[in-house]
Amino acid sequence: MGRAPISLLRVLAVFVVGLFFGCSTAAMAADCPKSLANTPYCDKFIVYKHPGSPVDKRIKAYIRDDSSDLDVRSFAFLVSVSQYPNFTDPDERVLKSVQEDLPNIVEFLKSQGFDEVIVLKDEEATKDAINFFLEQYLLTQITDYHRRARFLFMYDGHGAEGPSQNDAGALALALTTGDADADPSHSYALDDLQGRLRKISNQAYHTLALIGSCYSGGIFPISTNKGENFSYPREPGSHAVTAAKAHELARGAPDGKGTVFFEELLKAIDKSAVAANGAQFISGKEGAPQKVLGTTIVRLGQVVEAMNIELEDLEIPDTQPQEYGPQLRVGTLVSDETFNGAFFFLAPIEAEKQAGTKGNELPPQALDFQTTGSAIIGQPSVKVFSPPEDYSIRGANFSSIDGVPEIGKVAKSGALNFLYERASVGSDQKDHSFPQYRADAAKAELPFGAIHVFDCSPAEGQVKNLLEVAPPDKTLLPVTIDLEWYKETGSQTLDACASDRDGVRANLKDLLDRVQEAYGKQPVIYASRQGIGDILQSDFSQYPLWYAERSHEDAPGYPGDNPWTIWQISKEGKIDGFEKPVDYNVFFGSRTQFAAFAATGRNTGLEAAVLPEKK
Numbered sequence: 066m067g068r069a070p071i072s073l074l075r076v077l078a079v080f081v082v083g084l085f086f087g088c089s090t091a092a093m094a095a096d097c098p099k100s101l102a103n104t105p106y107c108d109k110f111i112v113y114k115h116p117g118s119p120v121d122k123r124i125k126a127y128i129r130d131d132s133s134d135l136d137v138r139s140f141a142f143l144v145s146v147s148q149y150p151n152f153t154d155p156d157e158r159v160l161k162s163v164q165e166d167l168p169n170i171v172e173f174l175k176s177q178g179f180d181e182v183i184v185l186k187d188e189e190a191t192k193d194a195i196n197f198f199l200e201q202y203l204l205t206q207i208t209d210y211h212r213r214a215r216f217l218f219m220y221d222g223h224g225a226e227g228p229s230q231n232d233a234g235a236l237a238l239a240l241t242t243g244d245a246d247a248d249p250s251h252s253y254a255l256d257d258l259q260g261r262l263r264k265i266s267n268q269a270y271h272t273l274a275l276i277g278s279c280y281s282g283g284i285f286p287i288s289t290n291k292g293e294n295f296s297y298p299r300e301p302g303s304h305a306v307t308a309a310k311a312h313e314l315a316r317g318a319p320d321g322k323g324t325v326f327f328e329e330l331l332k333a334i335d336k337s338a339v340a341a342n343g344a345q346f347i348s349g350k351e352g353a354p355q356k357v358l359g360t361t362i363v364r365l366g367q368v369v370e371a372m373n374i375e376l377e378d379l380e381i382p383d384t385q386p387q388e389y390g391p392q393l394r395v396g397t398l399v400s401d402e403t404f405n406g407a408f409f410f411l412a413p414i415e416a417e418k419q420a421g422t423k424g425n426e427l428p429p430q431a432l433d434f435q436t437t438g439s440a441i442i443g444q445p446s447v448k449v450f451s452p453p454e455d456y457s458i459r460g461a462n463f464s465s466i467d468g469v470p471e472i473g474k475v476a477k478s479g480a481l482n483f484l485y486e487r488a489s490v491g492s493d494q495k496d497h498s499f500p501q502y503r504a505d506a507a508k509a510e511l512p513f514g515a516i517h518v519f520d521c522s523p524a525e526g527q528v529k530n531l532l533e534v535a536p537p538d539k540t541l542l543p544v545t546i547d548l549e550w551y552k553e554t555g556s557q558t559l560d561a562c563a564s565d566r567d568g569v570r571a572n573l574k575d576l577l578d579r580v581q582e583a584y585g586k587q588p589v590i591y592a593s594r595q596g597i598g599d600i601l602q603s604d605f606s607q608y609p610l611w612y613a614e615r616s617h618e619d620a621p622g623y624p625g626d627n628p629w630t631i632w633q634i635s636k637e638g639k640i641d642g643f644e645k646p647v648d649y650n651v652f653f654g655s656r657t658q659f660a661a662f663a664a665t666g667r668n669t670g671l672e673a674a675v676l677p678e679k680k
Contacts, residue, residue, distance in 0.1 A: 106197070109189070112141075112175060112182035121178035123362050123411055126455065127298040128213060128270050137270075139179045139215040140207065142198055143170060144236070146222030148187045151242045162317040163221045166277075166327045170219065173331055177411050179217070181206075188239045190222075192250050199261040208268045212301065215271045215408065218262060221327060224278030225252050226312060233259075233283030233311060236276075255284040259305075259398060266303035266399045273365065273408035274305040274398065277326035279315045281307035282394040295395060296366030299454050300406030303398040306369060309391045316379065316391070325379065326393075333371035334410050337363040344412070348622030350446040352598065356620065361412035362452070368410065369395050437673035439653035440628035445674035450621040453634050456651035458482045458659050460631065461638055462516060465496050468644030472502055475642030476509035482652070482659070485545060488515035488535045492526030495534040507540065512663055514542025516591065517580075518549055521568075524575035528583060537584045543666035544580050545589040545611060548573070550596030569600055577608065587666030589630070594623045601625065609668045611650075629653060630662060630670035 096115075097107035120137050128137045147163035167186070174182045183203075185194055207214040223237035225244065235252035246252070258274075266272040276284060284305050295304060308315035308326035316325040345360035373393055381388040397404070438456060441447040459480060463470065464487035475481060484506055488499040499515065506513035515535040517527065535541070573590075580588045591611040592601055601610075606627035613633040614621065621632075631650050638649025652659050653670050662669045 101202075106194075106202075109183050109185060109198075110181060111171060111184050112179055114180040118180065120180075121359075121411060123360065124178055124215070127362065127409065128215070129299060133211070133213065135210055135213040137213050137215070138181075138206075138210045139177075139217075140203055141174050141177070141179045141182045141217040141219070142203060143174065143182070143184045143219045144190045144195060144222070145170070145184065145186050145220075146190050146237065146239050148239060149223060149237070149241060151240060153243050157223075157243075160222065162322075162324045165323040166221050169323065169331060170221065170327060173334075174217075176413055177217075190238055191240075192238060192253055195253055196261075199258075199265070204261075204265055204268070207265055211268055212270050214269045216265055216269045216273070217408065218272075218274040220274075220276045220278060220281075221324060222278055224280040224309075224315070226280045227283055230312065234280035236278060255281070259284050262303075262305070262398050266404075267401070269303070270301050271298075271406065271408040272303040272398065275326075275330065276305065277308045277315060277324050279309055280311055280313065281309055281315065282313065283311035284398075285311075285394065285396040295369060295407045296364040297406045297454070298362060298364060298409040301401075301404050302365075302406035302408060303404055304365065304407055305394075305396060305398055306365075307394045310394055313391050316381070325376070329372045329375050330368065332375070333368045334363050335413060336371050337367040337412070344452065346450040346620050346622060347441070348448045348450075348624075350624060350626055352594070352622050352624030354450075354620035354622030359414065360451075363410040363412050365407040365409060369393055437628065437654060437670070439630070439632070439670050440674035442674060445628050445671055446626035448622065448628050450632070453651060456632075456653070458652035458654070458656065460484060460650045460652065461640060461643075461647045462486070462633075462650065463643065463647045464516075465498050467647055470502065470644070471642040472505035472511065473509050473642075475640060476506070476511040478641035480640050481511065483512040483514070483542060483663075485514040485516050485542065487547075488517060489527075489531045489533075490518040491520035492522040492530050494518075495530065497534070499534050503535070503541075512540075512542050514545060516545045516547050518547045519573060519576060520549075521572065524572055524579055527576055528579040531580070532583060539585070539664075541584070542663055543586045543589050543609065544584055545591050546573070546576060546580065547613075548590060548592040548596040548600060550593060550600055566600060570604065573600065574605075577605075581666070586664075587668070589666065597623045597625055597627075601627075603627070606671060607668060609662065609666065609670060613648075627668070628670040628674050630668065 096113045097110040098113065101107045116138070117136065124137055124139060145163060145167050147160040147167070149158050149160075152158045171184065183198055185198075203216065207216060220236050223241070225235040225237045225241070227234040233255040235254045236258065237252055240248075241251040262272060262274055274284065284307060308324070317323075322328065345357040346354045347357055348354045376390060376392055379389055381390065435442045436449045436451070438449065438451070440449055460483035461481055462485040472484075475484065486499055486502055487496050489495050503513055515531065517531045519527070531544070535544070577588050577590075587608060589609045589611050590601065590605060591613050593614045597610070603625045606625065609630035610627050611631040611633065612621070612623060612629035631652055633648050633650045635649040637646040639646050640649070652662075654673055658669045658673060661667055
C-alpha cells in the first residue's frame, strides 16, 4: 500500500474563513479531516475516508503509478441550491427538480469510490464557502497528491446569464434576488469557477465539472480544442460538461422527478455499465463467460454520447416549429498537451448484475484474484479478459486486401509493438507483398510475423507453400496458423472439412510439427471460439493461442484450459499508416514475456498461469 502525503498547515485558514459559513443543524457525516474537526466545515463531508484506506481496484488500475509511492485519492464537491427565498417571483423560489436530484446524486457519489465527498446545500453554499473548499482545502489536498488525485465538481441549481453575448454567466446562489441582482456575493461567476478548476486540474490526474444550470456553457473559454479525448482513462484529463450553452436555458425532467441533466447523467452511467468494453470477464473450462462484478468502468465519452442520444428527442415546450434539446456542451478546462485522457466513473454493481451473462460455473459476483492478464494465476482453465487498456503490448494483423500500408509510418505511430501479415493460404495461394513488407518492418525495427491460413490439403504442400513466400529467419515472429473455423460467417475449411473433424485435427497437428521443424520456433494457433471448441479442445494446449474473437454483442470466452497469448479485440483498428481499419490485438503479458514468446514460440500465456513471472 502506498503512503498518504504529510498534511499541510495551509488549511488552518479555515478558522478565519469559517466565520462566513452558515452551519447546518445536524452533521451529515460522522468524520472529517482533523484540521476541520472543530469548524463549521466538518459536517459538509458526507464521506471521509482516512488516508491509507483501501482504494477501489479500478481506480488504482487506471491511474498510472509514479515514483512518489502515494495512494490515489478521489475528491468530489457538490453544490446544490434549490431554495431561493429572495426571488421576486414566488414560483421560482423553490426548484423542486433540484430537490429531487439531491438524494440521488448523494447516493451516486457514495457509490463511486470517492475518499472525500463535500456537499454544500442551499444557504450553506455561499461564495466564501465555495472559495474556501476550492482554493484553500481542495487545491491544497490535491496538490499534496500531485497527479495521484481525481476531482469531480458538480453544480445543480439556477444559473445567471451573462450581461452580453461575450460575457459568461454565473451560478446563482441562495441569496440572489433574480436576474437583475448585481450583488457579486449572491452568485459565483463561471469565469472565476473556471480559473479555480484550472488550478486544480494542473495538479490532479483527472478533473471533471458537471454543471446542470441554465447558461452553464459560459464556463468554457472562447476557444476550445475540439480534438480532445473524452474516453481514455489512462492519461490526465480535465473537462466540463454543461447542461446548456452560455445563453441557453436548461430543462427540468418531463417526469418532474429531477433535472434533465442529472437524471439523464445517472441513467447514462447505468446504461453504459452494460457495455462489455469496460469490464473484466472470465470463462472456465466449459467456456461460458461471466462478467466479474466490480471491474467495469464507464468512460466520460460513453456517458456524454448516451445522454445526447436521449436528449435528441426532448421537446422544448411552446416552440413553433417544434424545437428540441438542449444538447450538452463538452470541452476542456486546460490546454496542456499532456492532458490526453478523461475522467471515468465506476459502474454501479446493480447495473453490472443486469448485464451479467448467464451460466452456472462462475456466478456473477465480485471476485478477488490475481491474473496473468489472460488467466487466474494457478488456474489456467479460468481465462481472463480485461478491458483493452489493461494491456500495454499491442499488435495488428493484415492482408493484401487491406490496402497498401506504409510500414515506416505504422512503426512511427507508436501504436504497435508487433505486426503480422497473411503470407499464404493452403498449398497454392501466396501474398506476394509479404517479402517487401517484411523488409520494411525490419528496417523500421518492428517485430514482424507470417500468418498461414490452414485448409484441408496435405500438410506437406502447405508448409512448402509457406516457406516459398516466408523463408525462415530467427528475427521472424513465430508463424501463426489460422484455423479459419467460423460457423456464423462460414469458412472454406469448415465447409470442406466439417465431416471429418478427426482428419482436420491430424492434418493440423502434422502442419504444426512441420512448421516448428522448419522455423525452429513453436507456431501459434489463431482460432475463434468455435474453432477452439470443435477442433482444438484441450489437445493443442502446448501451442500459444491467438484468440480471434470479440464482438460488442457477445462477451469473450471459450472452452478448454489454454489461456490466450494474443487476443484480437477488434476488427476495426484505425492506425496511422494503414489505408483501412485492420485487426487489432493485445498480448497478455509483459515485455519480458513477449521477448520469450518472440524468440521461441513458447506458450508464455500458459506458462504464466502455471508458474507466474517473478517481479
